[in-house]
Amino acid sequence: MTAQTIFRTLLDRPNIISSKYQAKQLHAQILKLEPASPTHLSRLISIYSNFNLLHDSLLLFNTLHSPPVLAYKSIIRCYVANGLLVQSVALFLQMRASGKQPDHHVFPSLLKSCALLSDLKLGESIHGCIIRLGMDFDLYTCNALMNMYGKLQKVIEPALDQNGSLNQARYILPKTNANNTILNQCYRKRNCSYMAEVDRRGSMMDSVKKVFEMMLERDVVSWNTVIAGNAENGKYEEALMLVREMGNDNLKPDSFTLSSVLPIFTEYVDLHKGKEIHAYVIRHGFDNDVFIGSSLVGMYAKCARVEDALQVFNILPQRDSISWNSIIAGCVQNGLFDEGLRFFHQMLKAKVKPVPVSFSSIMPACANLMALHLGKQLHGFIIRGGYDDNIFVSSSLVDMYAKCGYIKVARWIFDRMDVHDMVSWTAIIMGYALHGQACHAISLFEQMEMQGVRPNYVAFVAVLTACSHAGMMNAAWRYFNSMTQNYGIVPGLEHYACMADLLGRAGKLDEAFELISSMHKPAGSIWLSLLSACRVHKNVDLAEKVANKIFEVDPENNGAYILLSNIYAAAQRWKDVAKLQYLMRNKGIKKTPAFSWIEVKNKTPVFVSGDKSHP
DNA sequence: GTAGGGTTAG
Structure with missing residues (x-):
């Protein structure tokens, strides 16, 4: 066999080349032997681009007068892999302008570009192009189409207002990561004007469904893509249904399926189903999968099983930044702040960025x-x-x-x-509430509403807290009623607690009692705040009634015993004080002293009640 | 051509 035949064989079967080094050697040898043909150069470009060597691919590409489709396809793919999305689209247009017919290898990368650019118009016009070329039955192309529509739905849906038109302020343009700033700016301008035209003819999930139903053959990637699309867009039941249906195509859930499904049970806080999946993971040998590991850590943490989350994390054979984030967030969300900080340090030490x-x-x-x-x-x-x-x-x-x-x-x-999204508004409103600056909190809440950002459950906790700290009874009632009437949010424990606290402090103890009694299942903590109000306003009769309510739902509540005993003492009912203290001794109830701390000049003094040791 | 982690709660 001559050297030439060997190189041709290698170029015909590029999978034999297994490293960047081999690719460059092959290139050098070919240059030595003969002036390479455009076909051979295209194959070399393809090999280079498979190793993600954009620079080398481009150098070769620029030597071609009329690049073949293979060369175009390879560079487009390489652009997308390097985040040069605008460039990938530009090269596709250049290819069309030169009269080259795109083949089915071009579209998957191009559609990925549209998804990453969040450009629905562009994606839809490429979809049109695919249909005109009769490639809408290609497996890979259809999978990429479904992926694109699913990803677009995730970005665009939250930016649509009630009329279905796009709210520019809420549509965050992606970072295109292009080094050509002028090209990038042109693109953004064009993109903005396109996006402003978006009317909701139907959701992008409908497009996913349409493509999926039209497909002649479906593989496990098709199923995974449509499952992930539903799962990521909150259509949990549809996603789970599809997992059951994929068996009809004789396909079994793989690691991709599972890591799309696990977050659903995390969201549902369904420990039982989560454990079932964990068992399936172990039975099918997916327990080394770093993606599934992160999901499992998250699932256990959300279900308040930090021990199990730690165990899954500890036996992970490899950890990337996401698995570290899972365990850090898992600790912090469960109140294990020091452990969270320890993991954060460990992550930095492990040189994970x-x-x-x-x-x-x-x-x-x-x-x-x-x-x-x-x-x-x-x-x-x-x-x-x-x-x-x-x-x-x-x-x-x-x-x-x-x-x-x-x-x-x-x-x-x-x-x-x-x-600003609803969470950032809520954070600053709660900040002012904690600082007792109710006017700022209320004014910001109104600004948020005016900007069309819908407050949620937590946002109302924040504004009601502000009202309660400032004794603003009327404003509080207005927000409390607006919550149900204007936003359809059912008031929860925290909202009732703010109102009860406010009424209690104002001395409207009976009104507070009535409000709490109207709740579905009032917790001990909410009665406790009323009990505290009874102490301030010296209402012993109501205090006894309230304390009994607490003992009904939470017989071990030591705060209630202490408060009631203080109330008796203040009323000089010493016999009742003694009775209560006898009861507490019998039940083994002891009050754990509470303490506070604050960092001042790098020192953190700690205070207990009545503490005068810190000037 | 497909997947995992996040901010707000008296």
Whole structure:
């Protein structure tokens, strides 16, 4: 066999080339032997682009006068893999202009570009092109189409208002990561005007369904794509139904299916179903899968099973930044702040680069520990790493500074955010509420409503807390009623607690009693705040009634015993005090002293009740 | 051509 035959064989079967080094060797040898033909050069480009060597591919590509489809396809794929999305679309247009017929290898990467650019119009026109070329029955192309529509739904749906038209302020343009700024800006301008035209002719999930139903053959990727599309867009029952249906095509759930399904049970806080999936994972040998590992950690953490989450994390054979984030968030969400911080440090030590999620997961630990010093250090890290344009990161910073006592810094960060979502509004409103600045809190709440951002359950907790701290009874009732009437949110324990607290402090004890009694299942904690109001307003009769309510639902509530005993003492009913203390001794009830702490000048003094040791 | 993790709660 001559050298030429060997190289031709290699070029015909590019899979034999197994490293970048081999690819470059082959290139060098071919250059030495003969002037390479466009076909051979295209195959080399294809090999280079498979190894993601964009620079080498482009150098070769630019030597071609009329590049063959294979060369175009390889460069487009390589552009997308390197995040040069605008360039990939531009090259596709150039290819069409040169009269080349795209084959079915071109579209999957191109459709991925549309998804990453969040450009529905472009995606739909490429879909049209696919249909005209008769490629709408190609398996890979259809899978990519479904993926694109599913991803677009996820970005566009939340930015649509009630009329189905796009709210520009809520539509966040993706970062195109292109190094050609002018091209990028042109693209964004075009994209904006396109997006403004979007009317909701039907949801993009309908398009996913249509493509799926039209397909002649479906493989496991097709099923996984349509399952993930439904799961990511909150259509949980549809997703689970599809998992059951894929068996009819003789397909079994694989690791992709499972990591799309697990977050559903996490969302449902369904430990039982989650464990069933865990068992399936173990039986089918998916327990080394880092994707599934992260989902399992998240599922156990959400179900308050931190021990199980830790166990899954500890036996993971490999960890990436997402599995670290899962365990960090899992600890923090369950109140294990120090453990969360320890994992964060361990992650840095393991040389895993933090991502925005790492910061938004760890920051609540600083906020709840009121660890200002640490929070500031992380803030520095965030600024240096350029993570501060992330809405999750900024919201967590607003919350941290507010909780650590720096409401002005919190407001400064809030004002410098590009866009505000409901959570960032809620964080700053709650900040003002905690600082007793109800006017600011209420004014911001109204600004939020005016900007068309719908408050949710937590946002009402924030504004009601503000009212309650400032004794603003009328405003509180207005918001409490507006919650159900205008937004259809059923008031929960926290909302009732604010109202009861407010009524109690104002001395309207009977009204408070009535309000709490009207609740479905009032918890002990809410009665306790009324009991405390009874003490302030010296109403012993009601206090006894309230205390009995607490003992009914929570017989071990030591706060209730202490409060009632104090109320008796204040009324000089010493016999009742003694009776109560006898009862407490019998039941083994002891009050754990509460304490507070605050970080001042890098020191954290701790206070107990009546403590005068710190000047 | 397909997957996992995040901010707000007296």
